Amino acid sequence: MRHTLPIAPQFYVTAPQPCPYLDGRMERKLFTALQGDGAERLNDALSQQGFRRSQNVLYRPSCTDCAACLSARIDVAAFRPTKSQKRALKRNAHLARRATSPWATEDQYALFRRYLDARHADGGMADMDVFEFAAMIEETPIRSRVVEYTDQDTQEVIAVSLTDVLEDGVSMVYSFYTPDMPQASLGTWMILDHIAIARENGLPYVYLGYWVPGSPKMGYKSKFSGLEVYAGGRWQKMTNPETFSTADHPPGGEPIAEQVANISLPDRRPTRA
Structure with missing residues (x-):
């Protein structure tokens, strides 16, 4: 019987x-590779500490002059829909959900391009080609799903979410939808449906990525009740978004070595051969 101890993950910092999100500021990320037999345990552990997945990398903001980006999740048990969110549910009742393995299709990419061209033409993903899109969808070492929403009458794909399944919730890695239905509130509705998915599977949280007070791109996340943000090394209930001000964002502060030292890693379980 042989025991093999996995190598502890190595952390790096981007330039x-x-x-x-915020004009005049610089961003920097702390990241590590997501690979090997312990990938799911590492993803679960670091997601609970404010990290996000991008393909086979886990990252968290580590800016020297700002700590504005706050990882956000919805406590499913505490969520109560607003009147406008209830209207979004009714408006999109004709859409059908289908969850599949993470496999990119031409229909998905065509919708993705329409979404980017209409909503994020100047964003960092604007030049993403079909091969890069396929990598975003398919390169995942953990349990991921592509959740497609189709019009039940036309069978047209209206919206898509790349979603990870965690031990304590679902994480919406990236979502996009048709830009031709602005009144449908599809972005809000997809989050509402992921709350339903979490409930159906007995999972307590829906992870939404980062919320940045003062950024119009991220304002919609603060409209969900039951929202929690990861700040000061712990998850805190969002009581009033107005108490967060871009002028009050503290510096990132801690040296990288100290940040890494404070990360809780999953048990290094030995494997048997």
Whole structure:
């Protein structure tokens, strides 16, 4: 019987670059590779500490002059829909959900391109080609699903979410939808449906990525009751978004070595051969 101890993950820092959310600020990310037999345990553990997945990488903001980006999740048990969210549910009742293995299709890419061209033409993903799109969808070492929403009458794909299944919830890695239905509130509705998915599977949280107070791109996340943000090394209930001000964002502060030292890693379980 032989025991093999897995190598502890190594953490790195990206070079500073302009922040996509707040003008005049620079962003930097702390990241590590997501690979091997322990990938799911690592993803679960770090997601609970404010990290996000992008293909086979886990990352978390580590900016020197700002700590504005706050990882956000919805406590499913505490969520109560607003009147406008109830209207979004009714408006999209004709859409059918279908969850599949993470496999990219031409229909998905065509919808993705329409979404980017209409909503994020100047964003970092604007030049993504079909091969890069396929990599975004398919390169995942953990349990991921592509959730497609189709019009039950026309069978047209209206919206898509790349979703990870965690031990304590579902994580919406990236979502896109038709830009031709602005009154449908499809972005809001997809989050509402993921709350339903979490409930159906007995999972307590829906992870939404980062919420950035002061960024119009991220404002919609604060409209969900039951929202929690990861700040000060712990998850905190969002009581009033107005208490967060871009002027009050503290510096990132901690040296990288200290940040890494404070990350809780999953048990290094030995494997048997």
